[in-house]
Amino acid sequence: xxxxxxxxxxxxxxxxxxxxxxxxxxxxxxxxxxxxxxxxxxxxxxxxxxxxxxxxxxxxxxxxxxxxxxxxxxxxxxxxxxxxxxxxxxxxxxxxxxxxxxxxxxxxxxxxxxxxxxxxxxxxxxxxxxxxxxxxxxxxxxxxxxxxxxxxxxxxxxxxxxxxxxxxxxxxxxxxxxxxxxxxxxxxxxxxxxxxxxxxxxxxxxxxxxxxxxxxxxxxxxxxxxxxxxxxxxxxxxxxxxxxxxxxxxxxxxxxxxxxxxxxxxxxxxxxxxxxxxxxxxxxxxxxxxxxxxxxxxxxxxxxxxxxxxxxxxxxxxxxxxxxxxxxxxxxxxxxxxxxxxxxxxxxxxxxxxxxxxxxxxxxxxxxxxxxx
Numbered sequence: 001x002x003x004x005x006x007x008x009x010x011x012x013x014x015x016x017x018x019x020x021x022x023x024x025x026x027x028x029x030x031x032x033x034x035x036x037x038x039x040x041x042x043x044x045x046x047x048x049x050x051x052x053x054x055x056x057x058x059x060x061x062x063x064x065x066x067x068x069x070x071x072x073x074x075x076x077x078x079x080x081x082x083x084x085x086x087x088x089x090x091x092x093x094x095x096x097x098x099x100x101x102x103x104x105x106x107x108x109x110x111x112x113x114x115x116x117x118x119x120x121x122x123x124x125x126x127x128x129x130x131x132x133x134x135x136x137x138x139x140x141x142x143x144x145x146x147x148x149x150x151x152x153x154x155x156x157x158x159x160x161x162x163x164x165x166x167x168x169x170x171x172x173x174x175x176x177x178x179x180x181x182x183x184x185x186x187x188x189x190x191x192x193x194x195x196x197x198x199x200x201x202x203x204x205x206x207x208x209x210x211x212x213x214x215x216x217x218x219x220x221x222x223x224x225x226x227x228x229x230x231x232x233x234x235x236x237x238x239x240x241x242x243x244x245x246x247x248x249x250x251x252x253x254x255x256x257x258x259x260x261x262x263x264x265x266x267x268x269x270x271x272x273x274x275x276x277x278x279x280x281x282x283x284x285x286x287x288x289x290x291x292x293x294x295x296x297x298x299x300x301x302x303x304x305x306x307x308x309x310x311x312x313x314x315x316x317x318x319x320x321x322x323x324x325x326x327x328x329x330x331x332x333x334x335x336x337x338x339x340x341x342x343x344x345x346x347x348x349x350x351x352x353x354x355x356x357x358x359x360x361x362x363x364x365x366x367x368x369x370x371x372x373x
Contacts, residue, residue, distance in 0.1 A: 002057065002066040003046035003078065008116075008214050008237060009206040010039045016201055017047055022064050026051070027199035028174040031156075031190070032183045034203030037238015040183040042115040043203075044152055048085055049077045051148040051179065080112050084149040086135050090125035090158040118238035119155070120316060127159040132166045139170060143177045156182045157189040164191050171197045205235020219244060251285055255292035256317060263324045267366040271359055280355045290345050297338055300325045304334075327369065337368035 004014050013032070020026045030047075032040040046067065050056060053067035053074055067074050076082040089107050094100045110117055119125075135151055143149040153159065153167075171194060174180060187195050208230040214237055215226040221244070233240035234257070243253055254277055261273045279285050295313045302311050303318075303325045312318055328334040344361050 002069040003049045003074070004043075004066045007039050007042050007046060008210050010043060010203055013039075013043055013201045013203060014046075017043070017050070018064055018066075021050055026179060028178070029171050029180040029198045030182065031187055031195065031198035031200045032181065032203055033185065033187045033200060035185060035205060035234070035236050037116050037118045037233075037236035037241070038203050038206055039116065039237075040203050041111060041154065044150070044154075044181045044183070045077060045080075045115065047179070047181070048082065048148075048150040048152075049074045051150070052077060052082070052084075080108050084143055084147050086138060086149070086151045088127050088131050088135055088151075088153045088159075090119070090127050090155050091131075092125050114241060116237040116241060118236070118242055120242075125158055127153065127156070127163055129160060129163040129166060132159070132163040136166065136170050139175050139178060143175070147177065149175070149178045151178065151180045153180070153182045156184045156194075157186070161191075164194060168193055168197075206237060207235070208233070211235070211237050211240050215240060215244075251288045252292050255289040256296065256314075256320075258289065259293050259296050260320070260324065262362060262365060263327050263369065267363065270366060271362050274358060274362055275355060278355065278358055280353075283354060286354050286358070287348065290348060293341070294345060296321060296324075297341060300328070301338070304328065333368050337365055340364055340368060 004018070007014065017026075032043060034040065049067035049069065050064070054071035055068045056064050057066045057068055059065050069075075069078065073082065077085060087104075087108070089104060091100055091103045091107075094103060107119060110119075139149070139151060151170075156164070168191075171180060182190070182194070182198060184190055187200060208227075211230040211233055212223070212226040215221050215229060216223065219226075219241075221229070229240040229243050233243070243250065258274045258277055262270050265273065278289070296317075299312050299314050299317075299321050303322055312321075314321065328337070341361070344357075344364075348357065
């Protein structure tokens, strides 16, 4: 399949880019924003192919519909070997340039295999100022004739402020025949000056049925398996993929989804979602969910009041737990929330009916959460 046609959902983003291309009005800098794992990477690659395709496809009205996916440029771009595609990707700490290249190549191979995969690391990752300066230096060299260079900063929110500052001149005065693509979950996490100089395109969560269809077609999953993963994915193909064959207990993944729902949604939505996901016939599994919630709360306590990140239990969920911790604005309400949960967790084994007990717990915890909002 051709690059844009191969992308699941994001119809609005695709229409904007194809229409702009046909009218010769592509922006010099784009900011793709939205959840991870919904297609920002895939669309960036598709746009790179489109602007460099030697035989772009047209409909009966002469409007461009896609890159061909078959010409020499398209094959290199889809293989992530195109010489004028410059990716800047967050990397964990490394000791040398060669190690950085090795880490980058591992990510490129991961994304080549599965463009919707979500990058994760147990260590903090950043786009360094050295990476930004290297790309600026390369961009100063004229692009080859009949070629559009694409500079791609992936997950810009993980870029150091000093690195982002160094990009301003590049964005303000982009070289000819160059498109800059930035991606982020939330544009408000980026410098206002970068936002103002970028054309923003929103990427939305994908419908569960489209995710289910993708999982069945690409992986060896039954409809039941794919359906469950699609429900747990929160509209992200990448999140669904990460749940496939996870070495950790899937209960932890479900527990974290329920915990986020408890903190972020309104009370009726939280009750409905958690009741839908909880298994009222499996007390042991429910106890495991509660133990996971306990570990998430312990991490939030460390984030809000601790001094050593080494004490974080769920290190891979650190960034999301950090966001959840901001929902507890008042320490008194938070203390009551933790105390009530601990009391319930200790006495849960005495409760016979799981679903009513969990429903009551959610109502009470939401009350304390509202106090701290």
